[in-house]
Amino acid sequence: MSYEYMLDFAVVNRSEADSVLRSIQGFVGFSAEYQLYSFRRETTGPMPDADAKVEASGIYVCHYGGSFGIVTDIQAAFAAIGHRAELREL
Numbered sequence: 001m002s003y004e005y006m007l008d009f010a011v012v013n014r015s016e017a018d019s020v021l022r023s024i025q026g027f028v029g030f031s032a033e034y035q036l037y038s039f040r041r042e043t044t045g046p047m048p049d050a051d052a053k054v055e056a057s058g059i060y061v062c063h064y065g066g067s068f069g070i071v072t073d074i075q076a077a078f079a080a081i082g083h084r085a086e087l088r089e090l
Contacts, residue, residue, distance in 0.1 A: 001064075001065060003065075004063075005061045005088060006057070006059070007087055007088075008058045008085045009084075011057070017059065017078075020077050021074070037053070039051070047064050050063045
């Protein structure tokens with residue numbers, strides 16, 4: 001089961017967003033085909049704990065039931081650079 005969230009803010013600098021996501025603890029890779037950033041802290045199976053995607057309207061995050069800390073760390077990392085947006089469940 002997965003949970004989907006959106007961190008709403010206008011992404012004007014995709015390069016900056018890329019750098020922020022790659023700096024999150026647990027970042028394990030980027031899929032150029034799907035534009036997904038994958039994160040793993042707890043799971044050992046084929047699915048990551050979470051995936052994130054940069055969109056024009058913010059950061060989409062799909063949490064697969066592993067460490068929810070990844071989701072809050074993504075929110076905190078963007079808040080630290082001035083993007084103070086609430087996390088909204090989809």
